[in-house]
Amino acid sequence: MRLRHLNLVVAAALTTAVIFSGAGVRAQTPEATPAPDPVEFQLNPDVSGEVEFWHFWASPVRNNAIKRVIAICKQKLPNINVTDVVKPFGDIWTANLAAVAAGSGMPDVIVEDRPKLPQRAADGITQNLQPLIDRDGVSGDAFWPFTWEQTLYEGNSYGIPFETDVRVLFYNRTLFTQAGLDPNDPPSTWEELEAAADALDKQNDDGTFARIAFHPLYGNGGYSVWGFTNGAFPLEGGELPNVNTAEYAETLDWVQTWNERYGGWQAVQDFRATFGALPNDAFMSGKVAMIMDVAGYSSQLNFYRPSITLDDGTSTRIDWGVALLPYSEAPSSYSGGFALSIPTGADGTEAGWEFIKCAAGHEAQSSWARDTYSIPTIISAVYDPLLMVDPNWVFFTQAMESSYSGGPFFAAYANWQEQIDQRIEAVWKGEITAEQALQEAQQGIEETANQ
Amino acid sequence: MSVAAERQAKTAKARSGITIAGRNMSGNAVREGILGWLFASPWIIGFIVFTLIPMVFSFYTSFTQYNLLTAPKWVGFENYETIFQDRYFWLSLQNTFWLVFFKVPIVMITAISIALLLNYDLPGERLFRTIIYLPNVLAGAAAIFLWQWILAPNGLFNNFLGIFGIRGPSWFTDADWTKPGLIVMGMWWIGGNIIIYLAALKGIPTTLYEAAAIDGAVGWSKIRYITLPLLSPAIFFQVITSIIGTFQIFATVYIITNTAGGSGTNPALGGPEGSLMFYVLYIYNRAFGRIGQGGLQMGYASALAWILFAIILVITMIQLYLSKRWVHYDS
Secondary structure, eight states: OBGGGSOOHHHHHHHHHOOBSSSSOSBOOOSSOOOOOOOOOOOOTTOOEEEEEEEOOOSHHHHHHHHHHHHHHHHHOTTEEEEEEEOOTTHHHHHHHHHHHHTSSOOSEEEEEGGGHHHHHHHTOBOOOHHHHHHHTOOGGGBOHHHHHTTEETTEEOSEEEEEOOEEEEEEHHHHHHTTOOTTOOOOBHHHHHHHHHHHOEEOTTSOEEEBSOOTTSBSOOHHHHHHTTTOOTTSSSSSOOOOSHHHHHHHHHHHHHHHHTTOHHHHHHHHTTOOSTTSSTTTTTSBSEEEEETTHHHHHHHHOOEEEOTTSOEEEOOEEEEOOOBSSSOOEEOOEEEEEOBTTOSOHHHHHHHHHHHTSHHHHHHHHHHHOOBOSBHHHHTOHHHHTSHHHHHHHHHGGGEEOOOSOOGGGTTTTHHHHHHHHHHHTTSSOHHHHHHHHHHHHHHHHTO | OOHHHHHHHHHHHHHHOEEETTEEEOHHHHHHHHHHHHHHHHHHHHHIIIIIHHHHHHHHHTTEEOOSSSOOEEOTTHHHHHHTTOHHHHHHHHHHHHHHHHHHHHHHHHHHHHHHHHHSOOTTHHHHHHHHHGGGGSOHHHHHHHHHHHTSTTSHHHHHHHHTTOOOOOTTTSTTTHHHHHHHHHGGGTHHHHHHHHHHHHTSOHHHHHHHHHTTOOHHHHIIIIIHHHHHHHHHHHHHHHHHHHHTOOHHHHHHHHHSSGGGSOGGGOSGGGTTOOHHHHHHHHHTTSSSSSSOOHHHHHHHHHHHHHHHHHHHHHHHHHHHHHOOOOO
16 A cells, blocks of 8 residues: 555645755754644553563664663553563564464564564464454554554454554765765665766775665665555555566666676675674665665664764764655655564463553654654654654654555465565576566466465 | 203293283383383383374374464365475475585595594694584574674685685575585584594504504505494494484574575575575475465475475485495494
């Protein structure tokens, strides 16, 4: 679903209030934005019990943030003790599944990958929360509509949305200045991106790259997100995902031009292998001047405050900026995020449910957003006054307007994207054309979905 | 029956009075029998509960569609029929056989060579033995991350090769080099194999070498005609366990495929061009719905597991049969 099609009060209000110093980038603080009243859900402080809460937020920034959310809820629900358990991302859901299948050892509350929630509901891994939602009058209207809809399976909600995101372009203003580019004028189209890259790329004597300007496959996202910026929306307007389109093929061809620019796919992968974890990643190390990442990445940048060495040998802190993803067709982005769910068979349902209502409410989500710069799923928290003084925050909320949730869940073949993934390396290596890959992928999607 | 034997049998019967399976047993023997079973029972119960019953259940589920949480739905041979047309089944089988074919002999030859060197009573032998075994006591996952760094395109290993003017390959990002990368990495854990060979070498009587020396045997002849034949039970044990272990490779490739590719590749598809899609990784990815139609595919994964069981069983049976020709248990 394209978020821009939704009637978003937030986005409209912000768009009118924001004043830009560059091409839609460095926004000024809006004045007198009409903030909606904070939405909190009715809690029952008499409920008592132990709640085991599984999440995967282990980084210093996010771990502190979730601890603060738990502390807020402890104040509101004094008889409930929440114990948070950090599990590795990915393994958390396998561990939960094993526990649900065994009938014991599952948490009372778990963070679910929201776009995959309907599949978990279909598999019977998470509990239907609709009876509790109806009983306590929790309104889905308080949330960004796409976040609420992603929790639905056969009309019932299986999780309460907690945090969403939006992918934007982070660019290194320090490197822009060094390369003689205007740091207040980041590229807004694919053409401008290429022009900026010509100035930012830096090659070693042996022809390898010491620094590259940008690569669409580095960062947080992938070719499908860039497809959105070229009007390729496979799940729009049909029963089956439609990947065999000119827009999609153009996108892949465009990604391929970046592979070629940097010496081919193998060289691109080799360059990627030189990045490390935070704070030595592609952007913070200064090896890549522009990168796609979620709004929350700015909290990591604020936390680590990375330094780079300039061409003249001096060391300086990175001055960075944010911009909409450069586009070919129209501005677009992708918003994912998570939900809080109760696994099937969990015995602390009532206490777990109270904690979820608290954590998803205005105060807790505002706190989470202040720490992590993730976009709250509850709309009122977007207007948090402490966040609204930051121009970057205003920009992120505005970027949500053109973001896209990936489309409806395609139950007949949840992994349909793998049909392209299986062929994509052959495209990058020049063994088959993008058209050929997409044609075969389409055939594969249709065959598997109709099995 | 001779007269003496008849007398003996009568005496035995008179002593016990209990007949089990046509055999007379004394009270002591019965008690010993019961005690024996009691001592073995923890293992037997464990085997039945944690191995036999799950195996029987997985055999049943291999004929079903099963998502762990709802009752399995019988589909007959459908899973098996689909498997043989499944591109990733053949790819994972091909990758796995490649690794077994190359890694097992390379590791074996290297381990025996190092064990032979360590068997000379040279100064510092104990220290080397400890150093070589040390990696086996380190946590596996940490070592795998470490090796990803060592084998990075600009990592320690390639820098080392660079000293000799060799431009090292892109180990875990180039489909042609991922599996050789695993073999290089596997050498890190070779200490366990070396210890077993070394123990077997220490068990070979020195008198045999002395006798051979008197007969004029030197160097390679001693190894060929004394060491290797007498080492053959250890080699046989290592061959069997290494082949089974290599068929079951999982943790290493699970970590590499999940961390090495970045957003350019799908972690469920086995790394660069599927070159790290090994059989057990494929079973896991299918079981947990990371690949294929979606949702949990435990039935399909069970069918895959039984095919692997059959393959390993056949190869082990062949090994056992062939072992009669080259394994010497008498010294």
